[in-house]
Amino acid sequence: MLKILKYSFFDLVRSRWSYVYLLFYLALGFTLLFLNNDLSKAVITLMNIIIVLVPLIGTIFGVMYYYNSREFTELLIAQPIKRSSIFLGQYLGVAGSLALSLILGLGIPFIFYGLFKSAAIWDFVLLLYTGAFLTFIFTALSLNIAIYNENRIKGFGYAILMWLFFAVLYDGIFLLSLIIFEDYPLDTFSLTATLLNPIDLSRTLILLKLDISALLGYTGAVFKSFFGTLLGFGISIMMLVVWTLIPVFTYLRKARKKDF
Amino acid sequence: MKIAGSILFCFLNLNLLFAQPTRIEVCNNCETSRLIAALQMASRYDTIILKPGIYREYNIVIDKPITLLGEGEAVIDGENKGEVLKVVSDSVHLEGFKIINVGTSYTTDYAAIRIEKSRYFKIRNVRLEKLFFGIYLEKAADGEVIGNTIIGDAVEEFNSGNGIQLWYCKNVKVIDNRVEQVRDGIYLEFSDNIEIENNISSHNVRYGLHFMFSNNDSYRGNTFEDNGAGVAVMFSKHINMSGNTFKKNWGAASFGLLLKEINDAQIIGNTFEENTIGINIEGSNRIQYRNNEFISNGWALKVRGACYTNTFTDNNFLYNSFDISYNSKINDNIFEQNYWSNYSGYDLDRDGIGDVPYRPVKLFSYIVNRTPETIVLLRSLFMDIIDFSEKVSPVFTPDNLLDAKPRMKRLL
Structure with missing residues (x-):
């Protein structure tokens, strides 16, 4: 599994898209901090971007990678390797490289502007942390969609719909x-809805x-008394982990049974 | 003999007239070591000097015009037994000493310094610590309270007093004082023509400054920071508020400034920074808001209703989560020539005024007004989208509530 992970990870890290993604975040981080030297304000602006863009990019990348590497996957399946390690390796490779681009792309400019001396460091760490989780969650969800849909157009459509649901429609229904x-x-x-x-x-x-x-x-007081406590914080972190594990699990289960 | 007698009498009288005010010193090895004794010895217009040291006395009454000066570290310790200094005479001048340990009571308002029905008093550079009420002016007039420091240790409202309290007062100047950690920093009730200038009122349990039924007063250049609820001005007329700073009043029920039933006031050149609500306005009419800065507040203005013919001109609204929240569809207030950092219009004729009107009330703030729980959706993409659609064609927000001439550049 590690070999597959390493292969897809380096394959992606070397690919043009990863660089574009990394450069995008670098540019974003530097312009934000250039326009506004206040780290804590930049964290708020970044949050707006991260909660919308990171899931979108995770979704599109996941679907794209699955369809693109299909032939290679078929080749791998022909080898005496466990299916779960092939697919898990690919998943971790995609999500890992995306998360790395995010963390490096935003981390470098912020370190440049004196993150370690700033009080905003924990907010920033939390921001990157949730960003990384969102990448893992949405990559897993989109791989699910891809593996259930042979038709690429349909797969892309559903993936975008899924993103639209979580980013926009859900809040509409909530409201x-x-x-x-x-x-x-x-x-x-x-x-609960949150x-x-x-x-x-x-x-x-x-x-x-x-x-x-x-x-x-x-x-807010109700929320604060929930999320502010260690228990609430633990529960919300647990929820993020659960949100990652469930789609990964269904993805692997489908991969084991799927007839290629 | 008779003539000689009358000459002698005149001479004595003259002597009395030109008598130098005597100085009475109070210290541990002086003639008197107690302030109360010195006050009994003193005659009108004498000066009493408190030498450095601690004087454990309370219920001290000053009933004649006297100057009481502290030297060095002169401390009057009330030993938590009751009121410390009570002035019932005109023209008393208190300066440069320190009062600690005023008694706390649930039935009597014990004060460190109480001025009762007196005029022409001066209280300067006095330091009050561990107190219940600080300086309590009761039916007093024509006096000054300048440069004092009041530092309390209040934690809860019910067992704490106010820093400087004015009750039925007239023509008093309250200048350059610092008030911290009491219930209300400065409190006015039924007091007219009061000038409050350059004070710093911070970390108080309730309000930094509190007006009740007081007319024709002004407060300028004060700083109100991190108070329990901010500054409250209620049921008063003709108040001039200018050049003050309202800062960091964060909390579920906090605001920079609360206006309730205020008419014909002027609010000019103030700064409201990082408050949950910048100004909370209720039932206030004919108020001019000019040249104020609203920076990084949750709500810059929250208009609760029954507010008519107010004008908001030349203000800066910078980076507030909501610029204005409005709970009715009727608008009779004028917003003109303000700078809004959220304005995204253009200025083709380059006259510094945007060509498209700005609508400061967002749909989201309307929704939050209706259902407060919806605020959990703050900063979500969905809200941005519906805000945008409301901006394009207003349905829910009052359609005449707009700034027809928004400025392109921030006013300096």
């Missing part, structure tokens, strides 16, 4: 249900760390 049921106590509901969407979960985690929680008023 509507909050307004429709406004007469009822909604604290537990909004907490936990069930990795993008919302990441957004809330970062927002609450960014001193903006007072703005959230009473609801």
